[in-house]
Amino acid sequence: MRRAFIDSLLALAAHDDSIVLLTGDLGYTVVEPFVERHPDRFFNVGVAEQNMLGIATGLAQSGYTPFAYSIATFASMRGYEFIRNGPVLHELPVRIVGVGDGFDYGPNGPTHYPLEDIGLMRLQPGLDVIAPADPAQTRAAMDALATEPGPAYIKLGKGGGSVAGLDGRFRLGRAELIGSGEDVAILACGGMAGPAVEAAGLLAAEGVDATVAVIASVSPAPLEDLAELLGRVPLTIALEAHYVTGGLGSLACEVVAERGLDCRVIRHGVREVPRGESGSTLHLHRRHGLTARAVADSAVSVLNSSR
């Protein structure tokens, strides 16, 4: 994902002199190709995320398109008010790049788990919130963002695998569907798209037809796509390595409630602060129920109980 990001950034920067890369002293083995190619357009601001976002705001005011890179927790939260009062309020093309999906930083512990960044960023009107599911979708999203005049938050997971059936599709404000089952819709973005597709496979074996909606464009939200999808399934499960409040599950609830749809929403995410227990990403996914098996079981259980 990070490789796809930096490759895309290099490709864009080759034709766009306005692109500048800032980092809060992170990105070892990621940023180097950009530094080599464009040393005059790279600034390591040091361990100072607030200032990085302020500098990015000022550069954007001066006509540049700065990418501000850090681990997702630091990029999204340390300087949140700088994002709010800077690029959001002034409608500037600052790209905030946060690395790490929910539990990607497994053994590093809870300070490194962005479990609320999607919700926080989604609150800001006009801020694109992009959580690509795999490297090919990252490239497509970077291309789509190239002409966006306003700010964006890009969340890059650490995984590198491809999501089967996604084929690198990405459109701003749209959901990318995999499958067309009408028993259940599984919503996911970032690193949870893979397990979502896997869950659909498990369900198919049990006679339950699922549609997976990969919602990498969290904002602008794919409201019409979601309304159409949730209007034809009785159940949707939002699978997210994120707290259940504020993310895709909340988005689904908003669509169902505002459109008056007859669809039950299960928010299948993180429900407690992950304190006192770290470990591998896989361990934490199991611990918090973020597995294909858990989603499939949940779907079958709900569908059986309502039959």
Place this chain on the structure above:
Amino acid sequence: MSLSIRRTVIEQSFRAGVGHIGSCLSIADVLAALYGGVLRGDSDDDPERDRFILSKGHAVLALYAALHEAGRLDTAELNTYCTDGTAVSGHPDHALGPIELSTGSLGQGLSVGAGVALGARLSGSPSRVFVLLSDAECNEGAVWEAAMFAAHHRLGNFVAIIDANGQQALGRTGDVLDMEPLPERWRAFGWDAHEVDGSDPDALAAQLDALDTAQHTDEPHVVVARTTFGRGVSYMESQVHWHYWPMSEELYAQAIGELDADGAAAGGR
């Protein structure tokens, strides 16, 4: 220009029934220096104009007054200050042409200003960036993140002005969180630091004009302006409650009377 700025501050804050008067009076002379000739370029859309960011956004009324004096904010607009539906609000709003940055949350203007100064250098623009902060604003850690960045990148086209009036919302800065000695602290962060009588527009202008801002590979500059909170209105000077209080009718009349007397003493200057 200082007296006109002060008079506008008193008139408009009385009409609108709002506070932050002391902070506005404290920077009237700094703004008179800046808008009286230091800032280059007087059009909002001149890409090579000098930028001015009022990081202590709560004193924006003084900025409106200075912009009015400089012919960049007309009287009709000025008179909408703090009324319904206006962009001439209690903190700077960039929707208003001559306002470079919406501020109001202390500690953000210096970072953004440093980014603008860096952008000017990258694009070879002669623009300089001036940011006015309050002394208590330097309590914010983000100010020092920006200070380190500007010094490390030797942003010689970048000027911070500290309104050192020694007062903050709930008390004297020396009692709340002592930031002195300010010039030495900035110097220690790699800045070219100066100290000047902040109640003397001529001295301020001379100091600001003397800074070597043309050299884009020099140190950033800071001018610590020793000001008086509430200056020009006797009952407000160094009185902490005038951070928030609006004026009664009697006190308004007294303030205007004192400013008129100052004007007469200065020969109508």
